[in-house]
Amino acid sequence: xxxxxxTPKFQVLKTGQSMTLQCAQDMNHEYMSWYRQDPxxxxxxxxxxxxxxITDQGEVPNGYNVSRSTTEDFPxxxxxxxPSQTSVYFCASSYxxxxxxxxxxxxxxxxxxxx
Amino acid sequence: xxxxxxxxxxxxxxEGASLELRCNYSYGATPYLFWYVQSPGQGxxxxxxxxxxxxxxxxxxGFEAEFKRSQSSFNLRKPSVHWSDAxxxxxxVGAGNTDKLIFGTGTRLQVFP
Numbered sequence: 150x151x152x153x154x155x156t157p158k159f160q161v162l163k164t165g166q167s168m169t170l171q172c173a174q175d176m177n178h179e180y181m182s183w184y185r186q187d188p189x190x191x192x193x194x195x196x197x198x199x200x201x202x203i204t205d206q207g208e209v210p211n212g213y214n215v216s217r218s219t220t221e222d223f224p225x226x227x228x229x230x231x232p233s234q235t236s237v238y239f240c241a242s243s244y245x246x247x248x249x250x251x252x253x254x255x256x257x258x259x260x261x262x263x264x
Numbered sequence: 265x266x267x268x269x270x271x272x273x274x275x276x277x278x279e280g281a282s283l284e285l286r287c288n289y290s291y292g293a294t295p296y297l298f299w300y301v302q303s304p305g306q307g308x309x310x311x312x313x314x315x316x317x318x319x320x321x322x323x324x325x326g327f328e329a330e331f332k333r334s335q336s337s338f339n340l341r342k343p344s345v346h347w348s349d350a351x352x353x354x355x356x357v358g359a360g361n362t363d364k365l366i367f368g369t370g371t372r373l374q375v376f377p
Contacts, residue, residue, distance in 0.1 A: 191369035255307030
């Protein structure tokens with residue numbers, strides 16, 4: 150099984166450019182989420198989704214958009230990149246945060262640099 | 265809203281020594297508690313979880329954690345650390361009325377031979 154697949158692995162953007170980080174899972178998980186990881190800050194929740202057509206904001210949603218048109222995919226969009234968005238981004242999925250038998254499955258991350 | 269604090273940024277232990285990583289949470293009701301481990305350049309892997317019941321939970325790789333409601337803590341322990349345990353460890357808290365899983369800032373573990 151592929152699990153959670155994130156693309157690209159690395160990306161360099163200039164300030165003001167837009168891009169989409171892709172995330173796909175093949176486990177039929179209803180719950181998907183995006184985190185950013187910064188030194189000394191741990192993982193901070195950006196957006197999450199409990200199913201197709203449903204999204205909600207996490208701790209640090211500003212500057213990011215998401216949509217969930219299918220169960221499998223949960224892309225993260227940066228409309229106008231800023232240096233403060235330089236980070237490592239992780240996508241994760243599960244059957245649900247409150248599902249005992251379904252821990253979060255993480256992708257391998259996308260390292261984004263905004264210059 | 266729930267939150268979690270890991271007071272130790274960096275811990276160094278000798279191989280074979282015991283280990284305790286601290287985690288304190290804030291949440292009004294019974295939380296869901298997790299410990300994850302991240303090896304360099306990798307995503308996170310679940311070590312163990314607490315939802316209810318027995319407050320001492322066993323996980324993979326010989327780790328255990330104890331939920332103490334009176335102290336709002338969920339500390340991770342291992343009786344004898346191996347060099348391969350060197351990694352970053354994250355405590356996380358979820359809640360029944362929300363689908364947010366909130367992580368702490370992490371504790372980096374270094375193991376000396």
